[in-house]
Amino acid sequence: MTVRTRFAPSPTGYLHVGGARTALFCYLYARRHGGQFILRIEDTDLERSTAESVNAILEGMTWLGLDYDEGPFYQTQRFDRYNQVIEELLAKGLAYRCDCSKERLEKLRVDQLARKQKPRYDGHCRNRSVDPRHPHVIRFKNPVDGVVIVDDLIRGRVPFANEELDDLIIRRSDGAPTYNLSVVVDDADMRITHVIRGDDHLNNTPRQINILRALGLEPPRYAHVPMILGPDGTRLSKRHGAVSVIAYRDLGYLPEALLNYLVRLGWSYGDREIFSLDEMIELFDLSDVNKAASSFNTSKLDWLNQQYLQRSDPARIARLLSPHLGQLGIDPATGPDLVEVVRAQAARAKTLVELAEISAFCYRDFEDFDPESAKKHLCQAAREPLERLRAAFELLAFEDWTSEQLKHVVEGVAQELKLNLGKVAQPLRVAIVGRAASPGIEETLRLVGKEATLRRIDKALAYIAEHGGEG
Missing domain, CATH: 1.10.10.350 (Arc Repressor Mutant, subunit A)
Structure with missing residues (x-):
């Protein structure tokens, strides 16, 4: 079996560090096992997806050096394929039309909460005949009993009772397929063998396994990576500072330092702290990924970046430093050789921005x-x-x-x-x-x-x- 992993971001914003770590884990696992790494853009959220976000994701991947073997594939270009699968499920009686009104669904939710029940669709239209000419959604007919076992490569065996999973919508009333359906079709068509993603997707996994089995397909192996927390113990977000990959580039971090930091957020190999990309590929394994969440520590990233500034080729650092001097209004050609400045100053700075600031005296x-x-x-x-x-x-x-x-x-x-x-x-x-x-x-x-x-x-x-x- 050839290992095939995929990174599948939604283009509703920039490439954040959590996504970058997921992409890195997918990349390393594929590279270690001689497999392929695929990039897929999950842009079915037509209201929030933007071309600007797509460009930001591609720019971030390029800067980090995470080269993908296939893609990028865009889900919006595959609607015909998703609808083909939906029609197949309808024909086999594994999906059904639902015309429940928003008012009915809201009343159902309120009543269930009042009874301290988990809000879920009650299958009202499961055995009804709904006129396809009227507004409706398509729901997947989830099994009503039994257990779905997610044999997770990080978390171990995670059981889900089917009675807790409702009949999820797989096509909206506007004709757009939903996330869980499109992901299943894509993973099957693209022959994905290992789905490595954040653990916020864990609850989607049993639903996706059920759809795959309804289609007569074998599910891939799953590995759900724990989330990254901010210093205050809450989920990492904008209020914790720069979480965009490109923002870290602009703040003067080196891509190899950020990759090294991200791989250590949840993975370890003895007491080692510094790994080249080749060493990460050689040593990385999902079985060594921690089950607990990791905390983002900027001071540790600063230390790592300083190590890379000192150890890297001064000529390369000079090339990367030049635009940061330009941001200060300095033309490096008007002063001493920039490579010589780097040799003298690199050990004194944590970032390229700081290196530019403390080296400005050489030029003005x-x-x-x-x-x-x-x-x-x-x-x-x-x-x-x-x-x-x-x-x-x-x-x-x-x-x-x-x-x-x-x-x-x-x-x-x-x-x-x-x-x-x-x-x-x-x-x-x-x-x-x-x-x-x-x-x-x-x-x-x-x-x-x-x-x-x-x-x-x-x-x-x-x-x-x-x-x-x-x-």
Whole structure:
């Protein structure tokens, strides 16, 4: 048997992280078992489905690198096939027409709730003859007794009593097939062997199994993945922050870091935290997926992203960083080699956005000094070291503006003034960067360049003079 999985989002919004994790699990399972991964767009909700959402899903899949083997298939292009199956069920007496009014159904629901019963259709039209020319829906004739067993690959054996399942609608009065019918037909036609999806679909599974068996088809294997919770223990939603995959891209996360984080939301392999995509494919198995829900922890994602920023090819990170600098109004071509900046700064940032922000000083002068840094380091005692450094830097030829020479100058001034190196380097760092944090001082000076260094030291000396040496 060739394993075939599918990711089947509804295009009613962006690709969120919960959907992305489901897609990843489907992808990994198919790849590990030498199978195929199919993308299907479940767009039968005509009122809420949009082309913009379809594009957002495709863009998110592409950015994550989750390449699908077939698709995307669109359910709205398969209505004829669904209606063919519905007519087959009607002909076999396995479905029926229902013309119950909204008022009757609402009264039925209210009465059942009053009796503390689970609201469900009572089969009123199950054995009635309904004129097909009048408005009606089509309902599936669900078995009235027996048990449906969902042999779930994550949750284990889950039984459902048929008497608890009502005769669900499989075609609306407007002629549109419903979710449970179209999914069953698609999974059968596309030869899906493993349905991996969120556990919010678990209650749909026994209904879909019954429809499949009514059609004489063998159900696929099911695996229902527990939901992702927010830090407050409620279901992850917009109010918890950026939950769109593309939003994480725009916030400066790397796709491989997000994939690594998502695979660890509910799956583990010993104590390991970092996995390449190839390692995920080699090691992932549904039997290792937790049954309990997972909590989304942004600080853990930040840590992972920082690890990938440090370990990745600096040239690639530079390419990804460039547009984030552009967002700050910086043209990277006007300053130091961006790859060199990445080498110096990558370990200091959690995201590409942060990396761009802390690297801006390499390309343009800052507007203001960080107040705390200036108060501590740009005091009267820093005036003479800065003046000596400026004089020494001005004498350096441009070709001598190297890390080795710059380090020599800074250490020389410290020795001349009999000062601890920090008493010289820290005021210089604040003068050049605007704050008390940067790469090594010689590397910082090299990246900023001679002209900007002299100009910024002048600004720091003016600051000291203006504030009377009080910081």
